[in-house]
Amino acid sequence: MSALESLPVVTAAPKERVAYLDNARYWVMLLVVIGHSLTQFVAMDSARAVYVWIYAFHMPFFIVISGYTARRYMGDARQVKRIISTLVVPYLLVETTLQLLMRHYTGRPDPLALLSPQWLGWFLAALFVWRLTTPIWRALKYPITTSIVISLLVGLIEVPNVLALPKILGFLPFYVVGLHMTRERFLTLSRTPVRIASAIILTVAFVLCYLYSRNWTTDWLLYKARYDESPLNSTPLEGITQRAELLVIGFTLSFAALALIPRRRSWTTRLGQRTFYCYLLHGYIILILNQQFGLFDTLEAYGVVAVIGAIIAAIALANLLMLEVVRRVFRPLFEPNLTWLFREVATSSDQSRTPAAESPAVSPTRSV
Known part of the structure; x- marks a missing residue:
């Protein structure tokens, strides 16, 4: 056995599900x-307020x-296998099929840009990158401050959309705080x-969105455009200030929402x-309803009734x-069993029987 093959494997104890987190999800x-x-209805004031909120x-x-x-x-x-089966494989599957659907309807993207996620895939790519960099954020002395600085400054430079890097870096502080x-x-x-x-804060935020969101550029909320490019068209100082305000708003409303989650x-x-399956599948339904049947264009004429109907339908779809x-x-597709791809991993008990000179003992980490 080579030295590489004999390296000890550190395994974390399986996590116990927490009701509060599942409720939040x-x-x-x-x-x-x-x-x-509601994306297709953003031009309507009633939909725009809900969308921005x-x-x-x-x-x-x-x-x-x-x-x-x-x-x-x-x-x-074990964690690496989990990342491959629940992030990498679903990303490739979802991004390929969604891009093929869009090319069928619009002719774009051509050729396929699998490393440049167009829609839902960006979050899978983000989780992959954030997860791999987790040891860095655990080791840094000032991880939260560092992540905020990165988020504020990334909008000043041109960052290629490889694996949605602009959004990954823009949203980074929320992951590091988590x-x-x-x-x-x-x-x-x-x-x-x-x-x-928290209830008051969320309510006031919605009222402000209803009163003033018609004058806001919603692209700021996507955390991906460079400050000086269209549609943001801001100076470096304006861009950094706006991003900082969004970070404060994002943290405030997020913790307000978390405070109201039942335990x-x-x-x-x-x-x-x-929720994993809902996230991956709902995009196909929305895309087909929009591109194949033009449903949202038809409904737009009904104004507020269409917005309320879309919200009710979205809630029903999500629950289904x-x-x-x-x-x-869909589990065989989105969480495939890839045991054939990975070498067999020694368990903690196996390692305890390995001579100390060949494989030093490592205590497994317990989940909180």
Whole structure:
């Protein structure tokens, strides 16, 4: 056996599901599907207010949770296999098929740009990059400050859209803060005064979006355009200031939403365990309804009624796609068993029987 093959494998204990996190995933997935469903109606004031309100915090909310659940990432063999099967394979599958669909309807992109995600795939790419860099953010002395500086400055330079790097770096502070969250900090959010203040903050934010969002450039919320390019067209100082304001708003509204998430198990807990499938599948339905049937163009004439109908339909769609039957059907595609691809990994008990000179003992890390 070579020296490389005999390196010890550090394995983290399997995580125990937490009802609070699954509840949070459920509610944020509703926001994701609603937000994507309203994209075609942004020109309408009623839809624009809801869209801007959702986009101000739904991805920061999602990313904070993702950072928290990734805080135990150490790069052991089990975790690497999990990344390949639940991030890399779904990314390639979803990005290829969605780009083929778009090329069928619009002729673009041609040729396919699989390393330049066009829509849903960007978040899978982001999770992949963030997960791999987790040890860096755990090792740095000032990780949160560093991530904020990167987010503010990335809009000043040209960054290629390889694996959605502009968005990955723009949203980075939310992931790094999530890595440094603890159960105790989440519990602090559940105190009654915090929950009351959170409800007020989210309500006031929605009212402000309703009153003023018609004059805002929504592309700021996507965290991907360079400050000086269209449609942002800002000076470096204006760009950094606007991005900083969005970071503050994103954190404030995200923690306000997290404060209102129920902690007890319920039907949303079960559905929240299957948000992965909802995220990957809902885009196909929205794309086909828009491109094949022109549904959103037809509905636009109905104004507020269309917006309300789209929100109700999005909620129904999200709940359907989080059903157990959907996971059973699509799990072989989106979470394939890739045991044939990886070498067999020695367990902790196997390693304990290995001579110390050949394989030093490493204690597994316990999940909180």
